[in-house]
Amino acid sequence: MRGGGDARANVGPLEGNVGTSMPQMEQLKKNMKAAWMAGDFGQIAKYNEEEGMRFIKRLEIRSGADVLDVACGTGNTAIPAAREGAKVVGVDIATNLLEQARARAASEGLKAEFREGDAEALPFGVAEFDVVISMFGAMFAPRPALVATELARVCRVDGFIAMANWTPASLIGKNFAINARYLPPPENLEAPILWGKEEVVAERFSKVGWKVKTTRRNLEFKYPYGAAEVVKLFREYFGPTKIAFSRLDAAGQQGLAADLEKLWAEHNEGPADQTHVKAEYLEVIARKA
Numbered sequence: 001m002r003g004g005g006d007a008r009a010n011v012g013p014l015e016g017n018v019g020t021s022m023p024q025m026e027q028l029k030k031n032m033k034a035a036w037m038a039g040d041f042g043q044i045a046k047y048n049e050e051e052g053m054r055f056i057k058r059l060e061i062r063s064g065a066d067v068l069d070v071a072c073g074t075g076n077t078a079i080p081a082a083r084e085g086a087k088v089v090g091v092d093i094a095t096n097l098l099e100q101a102r103a104r105a106a107s108e109g110l111k112a113e114f115r116e117g118d119a120e121a122l123p124f125g126v127a128e129f130d131v132v133i134s135m136f137g138a139m140f141a142p143r144p145a146l147v148a149t150e151l152a153r154v155c156r157v158d159g160f161i162a163m164a165n166w167t168p169a170s171l172i173g174k175n176f177a178i179n180a181r182y183l184p185p186p187e188n189l190e191a192p193i194l195w196g197k198e199e200v201v202a203e204r205f206s207k208v209g210w211k212v213k214t215t216r217r218n219l220e221f222k223y224p225y226g227a228a229e230v231v232k233l234f235r236e237y238f239g240p241t242k243i244a245f246s247r248l249d250a251a252g253q254q255g256l257a258a259d260l261e262k263l264w265a266e267h268n269e270g271p272a273d274q275t276h277v278k279a280e281y282l283e284v285i286a287r288k289a
Helices: 022-037 049-059 078-083 095-107 144-154 171-182 192-196 198-206 227-237 239-246 250-266
Strands: 066-070 087-092 112-116 129-135 155-166 210-223 275-288
Touching (some): 022 095, 049 129, 049 155, 066 078, 078 087, 078 095, 078 112, 087 095, 129 144, 144 155, 144 275, 155 171, 155 192, 155 198, 171 250, 192 198, 198 210, 210 227, 227 239, 227 250, 227 275, 239 250
Parallel strands (some): 066 087, 087 112, 129 155
Antiparallel strands (some): 155 275, 210 275
């Protein structure tokens, strides 16, 4: 489960069609992994925990179900699924996030397995899971057609896929747009935010024989300090943001920080010394057509 940052902005320069050049794609994956491993995502993820629990509760996962959490991060959805009695496996490209997820599960005595894995090439056989979930995770993989294919491949025909994806008009979508102004992502990569458009996600799953039901929901972030401190939090602990700032000169860093601070402040619904904002996302439930 990821927070709000577009790792595409931090992959470095690419040339040609990355969809057909394996060396370029391998480098892209390495750079994206490095971006997600930078900082300490656990400091960011704790502000998403409650929504992860609500997301899992709505799915009504039965005890004993085989559940796969794709791009599981530090376990914000895998942990509550395990609490429901599901047999959970979480995969992520970032090894340090997996370590945090394992520690969280162990601290509660939960049985959950966490292993390194790529949403575009899941290390599992056909139809191994009753439920496949991904909250703010698989949407960041660079080749969405492969993601849809893989999610459907490992899910049983009587099971379902559940995703939560940031929408373009959301606070996080606007955050993506600001980042892109300072560090334009490669033109030949599809924007992760497209997973938050109903028509796009429906088309992607229809191509693999699955139909979707979508619902727009809001995640409410509540930070106990003002917008400037929120930006500092992300700059220090959120990998993609940390890398983004490192790639800018002093003027660029100052401009990016100012624009992000303005964004958070404009959306603040709390007191001036705190930051309470709502970020819209698209909940997607896909089932075999």
